[in-house]
Amino acid sequence: MARFRLSLTAALIGWSLAAAPGSAADLLPLPPPPPLPAPEPVEIGTGWYLRGDFTASDFLKPKDDTLPGTPGAPLTGFRLSSTEGFGGGIGYRFNSFLRADVTADTRSRSRFRDYSSRTNFTEGYNTEAGKLDVTTALFNVYADLGTWWGLTPYVGAGVGVAWKRFHDNWTGTTCLTAECGSGAPNYAIGFQGFDTRANHSSTSLAWAAMAGLSYELGAGLSLDASYRYLEVGKARTGFDVYQQNTRIKDIRANEFRIGLRWAFGPLPFGGFGGDPGIY
Template identity: 40%
Template sequence: MRRRSRIPALARSLTLLAGVGIPCLAQAADLLPPPPPMPAPLPEPEVFAGGWYLRVDGGYGSLDLRKSIAEDVSHPPKPYDYAVVQDKVSNQYFIGGGVGYQINPWLRVDATGEYRFRSKWSFVAEDKTFGDTGGYNVTSGKFDSIVGLANGYVDLGTWYGVTPFVGAGVGVAHHSFGGVTDSGFGAYEGGYGIGRRNERTNFAWALHAGLGYAVTENVRFEAAYRYLNMGEATTGVVTCAPDCPKTVYRVKDLEAHDVKVGLRYLFGAPVAVAAVDYAPPPPLVRKY
């Protein structure tokens, strides 16, 4: 009888201890500090080929002018009045190069120089000095140009290797005007004149918009549109026979709408913009 009574008593004791121990363990677990948060992933570094670059460009320009002005430079000046019949220039091919610097992933600057091949100029006017005489002067010549610009560009982001950009530039344009002839027609049939070569340098400015493509890590291909204002070109003094006024022609506001392609070679390996580095978290220590 005593042995049987001991067994139920032992079972009740074990049950009581278990009931008391489980809340104690739960309370001890509640007192532990929460685990530290997982570290944020490292940002991907932005890679670009920084520093100096060389460029070569070529293209075709649709050339236009505001107007040509005939100025009498005789001594003493003679009255001269005319009505313009035709005033035009032909288009130009051009080729050039330059050196630049990639300041950061979105800003770059460069200095460029280019040679613009010969353009033909033609000016036809009816002489109105003495009324409607029916006398016409047909004047023509050729000029080529050298243009130097300092440019700045803003790159507008890159998608699938393609980077659109905009920019602006200022500089100078040097025009060399030669081969000027003046022929008379109508009532002035048989009249003929020539003008000597003349050089002129003036202010120039440009606006750019285009697309760049990363051919390799260090080579960029560009296709762009450019508006270029080259100021004015001036002929030498045109003299003719029989007696006529000595005349200088000023071709004002030469404007080019250029389509151009080019390559840029960036020196050095690509440079990564510094990314934020996170220190590893301390080891997790638990105390019970």
Template identity: 35%
Template sequence: MFNLARKAFLTGIVATFAVPAFAADLALPPPVIEQPPIYEAPAPDYGGWYIRGDIDYHKPSWRGADYITYGPGTNSFTSGKLKGAFSLGAGVGYQINNHFRADLTADYWFKSDFEGHTVGSGCGGVPGTCTSNDSSSMSAWLLLANAYVDLGTWHGFTPYVGAGIGGAHIKWDTLHNSDTSGDYYHKGAKGWRFAYALMAGTSYCLTDRAKLDVGYRFSHIEGGRMFEESGVGVGPGFDDGFNVHEVRAGLRYSFGGPANGCYEPVQVVYEPQPEPLYTK
């Protein structure tokens, strides 16, 4: 009887202390923490069409010219120089991805004045050699298909290199030839010639779709007819072509992705927070 009473007493003591502890455990359930979703910003959209407009200052390098003379044969200009001039251009292109693009361009070269000299003999019936002064001007249309490699964008600046191939329509004005025997005029020639170009430059993001483009272009124009026969036993003449150095500036406007790299969406990435540790 005494043992039974002692067991009942001990069981009551254990129950008295166990119930509050069990209640405490029920009052502190494991915390439920909602983890915010992880958001990865989408990759920028680079593809799309664009248009461009350009202005430049170009300086053709004179490479010489020959002309036919009836009697002595073929003669050459002893010297020549083409002055620099401005040009206007326009084009349409497509940004293939963030590194490659291509466009078609048309540029009109305003007139470059030409001054040169030739040496002849027997001018005005006077024995011996004589030097003539020659003047004219040259204008052109340059049509090119171009491809470019954009080398990456840093703080809105995108350097690039490129190359183009196409044709140039060269138009010479009347050649004025003057020597001691008088003044002579030779009708200028015109026609299409093969052309190619190499270029390098940098573009800068002005807005999310517009870019300022500044660069250098080297153009080579093949030789062709310069002037026709004048009726005095001289002509036709043929120039040896031109190497043209151009400093260019223009604008490109994109209709596709946001300015082909000008706009970079802000990347917001939520990292899950670590669950708190509870100690008893």
């Protein structure tokens, strides 16, 4: 009987030891599930850039736009002086070769002058003078042609509107002979005074073609130098006391621009800021 009790006790101890690991495992809580992957950050502002430019404008000679049937001698000797100005804009780079921006440029007043004579400048002539403001707003598209050693050549074109305003316009008569004036020799020869013409503003279509070169300075900043051919249409003065005015057309300029572009946010094709990445 004692031997039987000893065997039963040993069997119970062995069974308990064998079952203990499984029971302990059943009593432990389940491990927590793995954390969900964090959502990818949404990049806002990718590809956008700001720009600021200094512009030197060399205006070409405009043409006469006098209405048919207007009395008076034909206008000749047109001149618009060179000016300078500033501008800025915001743009977006779509990929490594295509970008677009919207720019606005204002220029200092260009001095305007023309002449007219019924006698082909033999007896006398009229001088017309004034000042012309030209402000433009353009939507531009550019093709970047690749990058070498940080230099990126490009070509582009733009279309938009131009605001023009004539200021301080006047016309005066200069007599070269007594026959030009009232017949009194001592009074007729020389400057005879002037008549003012009212200021006038006009708006018209403008377009431009350009080519340039940019250089990557780092930290999203690029130096930009370019040439732009600009056409801004027509302009005219207001009327004088004789109900006459001056009208010109084909107002054009060769413009040379230098400025800075600052790109902010990762570019859509790799890199950061103004860095064009590898492509």
